[in-house]
Amino acid sequence: MGINNRTILLIEDNSNDVALTLRALKKNNILNEVCTMGDGAEALDYLFGQGKHAGRGANALPALVLLDLKLPKVGGIEVLRRLRADD
Numbered sequence: 001m002g003i004n005n006r007t008i009l010l011i012e013d014n015s016n017d018v019a020l021t022l023r024a025l026k027k028n029n030i031l032n033e034v035c036t037m038g039d040g041a042e043a044l045d046y047l048f049g050q051g052k053h054a055g056r057g058a059n060a061l062p063a064l065v066l067l068d069l070k071l072p073k074v075g076g077i078e079v080l081r082r083l084r085a086d087d
Contacts, residue, residue, distance in 0.1 A: 006063035010036045011043040011079070013071055021066060032063060040074030043067075044082060 008025070012018050018036055025034060037043040045051035047061070069076035 006032060006061075008032045008034045009043065009046065009062040009065045010034055011038075011040065011066065011071065011076070012036065012068045013038045014068070017068070035062070038072075040071040040076060040079045042073075043071075043079055044074060047079075047083065048086070 008030070010018060010021055012021065022034060025032075035046070037046060042051075046053045046056065047065075049056045067076045067079060071079070
């Protein structure tokens with residue numbers, strides 16, 4: 001699967017920032033599907049194919065992750081730490 005066919009994961013809890021990011025992607029002709037998450041816990045479930053995202057398949061990683069560092073439940077730094085710890 002080429003990078004242009006893969007999802008962009010946007011992890012952001014501020015709806016204004018989500019709208020601004022989506023508008024910037026569209027303006028720059030980025031046609032990838034964008035999946036948005038509002039907190040770090042849900043993002044980790046998505047990335048590792050767990051919880052409500054259990055059927056997604058952890059091997060189908062997004063092409064790009066845009067990550068807010070100040071998130072509810074699990075902060076962005078912790079999301080990064082867990083991603084880096086995983087092979």
